[in-house]
Amino acid sequence: MNTIEIVLVAAFALVGVGLYGLLATRNLIKVVIALQIMIKGALLALVMAGRATDQVALGQSLALTVIVADTVVAVIGLAFAVQVKRMRGTLDLHALSELRG
Amino acid sequence: MLAAGLGIAAVVCAVLAIRASRLLSAALWLAAVSALVSILLYELGARQVAVIELSVGAGLVTVLFVFAISVAGDDGLREGEALPRWLTVGAVGALLVLLVGMALPLGEVDVNAGGFSIEAMLWDQRALDVLVQIVLIFTGVLCLLGLLAESRLPAQPPTQALTENVERPDALPVEPEPAEPEHEPALEEMPL
Numbered sequence: 001m002n003t004i005e006i007v008l009v010a011a012f013a014l015v016g017v018g019l020y021g022l023l024a025t026r027n028l029i030k031v032v033i034a035l036q037i038m039i040k041g042a043l044l045a046l047v048m049a050g051r052a053t054d055q056v057a058l059g060q061s062l063a064l065t066v067i068v069a070d071t072v073v074a075v076i077g078l079a080f081a082v083q084v085k086r087m088r089g090t091l092d093l094h095a096l097s098e099l100r101g
Numbered sequence: 102m103l104a105a106g107l108g109i110a111a112v113v114c115a116v117l118a119i120r121a122s123r124l125l126s127a128a129l130w131l132a133a134v135s136a137l138v139s140i141l142l143y144e145l146g147a148r149q150v151a152v153i154e155l156s157v158g159a160g161l162v163t164v165l166f167v168f169a170i171s172v173a174g175d176d177g178l179r180e181g182e183a184l185p186r187w188l189t190v191g192a193v194g195a196l197l198v199l200l201v202g203m204a205l206p207l208g209e210v211d212v213n214a215g216g217f218s219i220e221a222m223l224w225d226q227r228a229l230d231v232l233v234q235i236v237l238i239f240t241g242v243l244c245l246l247g248l249l250a251e252s253r254l255p256a257q258p259p260t261q262a263l264t265e266n267v268e269r270p271d272a273l274p275v276e277p278e279p280a281e282p283e284h285e286p287a288l289e290e291m292p293l
Binding site for chain 1: 124141
């Protein structure tokens with residue numbers, strides 16, 4: 001197993017851990033944290049793909065876009081969590097559901 | 102070998118971030134994941150992205166998390182699981198099997214291969230990406246301002262304020278009347 005494969009496995013593991021957190025937790029801020037971990041894995045895999053196909057600059061430019069989108073997602077998610085906490089008094093995702101059936 | 106160690110450390114920090122019982126601890130473990138990933142990116146040749154990831158991912162986003170946790174409160178995670186554990190573990194296992202099955206083995210790869218610079222790639226071939234990034238940043242700022250904005254006149258409904266502005270277009274220099282505290286709406290009725 002060479003270096004790139006090892007790093008790729010680490011990227012997949014990060015995506016898996018993030019997905020587990022996304023599915024398992026009910027806290028809104030924890031969901032944003034899990035999403036961040038997933039995106040870190042995707043970022044690593046993007047740079048690795050660029051390196052593996054001998055297009056490092058392309059991988060880096062795509063990773064840059066992912067970083068910007070990731071930050072915007074974190075900012076909006078955290079602002080949303082703060083507003084939900086102010087209005088509902090809880091960060092529990094199940095408490096936010098108004099649908100009954 | 103260094104890359105493998107950094108990768109394992111990043112995964113361990115990610116697991117600790119997910120399993121942390123306090124939100125502040127989870128945010129700090131996430132910052133550690135960002136720092137380790139940025140070191141890994143630097144070791145693999147993506148130096149510009151590594152520096153940006155370290156400053157934005159481990160710096161700015163962590164500050165945002167700490168700010169949000171201090172405002173929203175670190176009220177613990179006393180809730181149960183959102184989904185049944187077998188379903189969660191099964192979904193993650195299926196995803197990992199799919200990813201590893203599709204991507205590995207990679208075959209012969211030149212680890213030390215180089216390309217032309219990221220600046221030339223960004224400005225010459227990926228100019229649309231730069232435009233999208235600028236639009237994303239402005240969208241994020243506008244959404245943040247809209248979400249965190251607090252109502253200045255909570256006792257005055259928006260339709261009434263609009264009517265007064267139409268009737269009195271020269272009413273801007275006039276000081277607004279103080280809001281009556283007994284007519285404050287409940288928290289559920291406050292607009293975003």
